[in-house]
Amino acid sequence: MIERKEVSVLQEQTIINVCLLAGRIMLKSGAETYRVEDTMVRIANAYGLEYAQSHVTPTAIMFASSTTNPTNFVRIVERVTDLHKVSQVNSVSRRISTGDLTLDEACDELEEIEMQKNTYPVWVQLLAAAAASGGFTIMFQGAWSDFFPALVVGSMAYGAMQYFHRTLKVRFFAEFLASIILGFLAYLFSQFGIGADIDKIIIGSVMPLVPGLLITNAVRDLMAHHLVSGIAKTAEAALTALAIGAGVAAIFFIV
Structure with missing residues (x-):
């Protein structure tokens, strides 16, 4: 498991970016809003942000590393149906929770998932x-x-x-x-x-x-x-x- 430790400002921002990236991929691919929120919070908790907060609507993602820190906002304009991407992000989230992925590895995998085209021609x-x-x-x-x-x-x-x-x-x-x-x-x-x-x-x-x-x-x-x-x-x-x-x-x- 990933050890709980103090998170630096740079690490915190990277964690926030990873959470927002995961949430953006899932919401754009047709995931339920409650699933997006749960995935983002689980990723943040796994990397040491124990008081992370998220709120998701069909067109926007709001995420903060704690109840007192500034809130990050992402606008979602287009949504498609790609449950394969949702499944892939869920898999990455589970591996993060079990400590199998470092922060940089998780970021790289999520970026690869986002760049994927349609699963089927x-x-x-x-x-x-x-x-x-x-x-x-x-x-x-x-x-x-x-x-x-x-x-x-x-x-x-x-x-x-x-x-x-x-x-x-x-x-x-x-x-x-x-x-x-x-x-x-x-x-x-x-x-x-x-x-x-x-x-x-x-x-x-x-x-x-x-x-x-x-x-x-x-x-x-x-x-x-x-x-x-x-x-x-x-x-x-x-x-x-x-x-x-x-x-x-x-x-x-x-x-």
């Missing part, structure tokens, strides 16, 4: 979205003739959402445009007689767009008494679902 994500769309279509009692249209519509809608997320700065607009494309493609398939039920195609294809992780994290934060974060994530999930529904409805209104 885009084509794998599109294949997964297609498989999920087709599977959900059958699960929702769609016909096998709806399976292939759902594969195509689901993968293209998911790809469109990822593209719009990268190019547009307006929140929820990517989901809205992607759902418009989804509804239009499903309508085209039905018009050409490919697929038996347009409703089942749309229901299956829209599932990869649904903010499932966000909803799960909102519930878990509420259960952990993180009311601000839980309510904020619930509102974000609701607005995302509204954008998806509005996009599909817009196609039916137009055609």
Whole structure:
């Protein structure tokens, strides 16, 4: 175990930077706010900051080495879903707690984790979205003739959402445009007689767009008494679902 000892000012600042880096990676990768807070405090305690305090919201991290020291603030602008990074940071945190990592080693590993790109390339994500769309279509009692249209519509809608997320700065607009494309493609398939039920195609294809992780994290934060974060994530999930529904409805209104 790491011995408890006096921490110099330089060491304290390095520890704070490591804690903020770990918290930033986790929050940007879709971790629950209570998990981010717990990880940061555990790392600080392991390195000798026994009175560290942290407060996390979906868009910000506040951390102090004690109740009387200045508070450090980090703004989180973009968030993605990358549970692999969350797992990696948790692993680093556990190794820090058991004394297997020095401060410099922990900093180097966390920087490597932050620099990692997506775990899976885009084509794998599109294949997964297609498989999920087709599977959900059958699960929702769609016909096998709806399976292939759902594969195509689901993968293209998911790809469109990822593209719009990268190019547009307006929140929820990517989901809205992607759902418009989804509804239009499903309508085209039905018009050409490919697929038996347009409703089942749309229901299956829209599932990869649904903010499932966000909803799960909102519930878990509420259960952990993180009311601000839980309510904020619930509102974000609701607005995302509204954008998806509005996009599909817009196609039916137009055609």
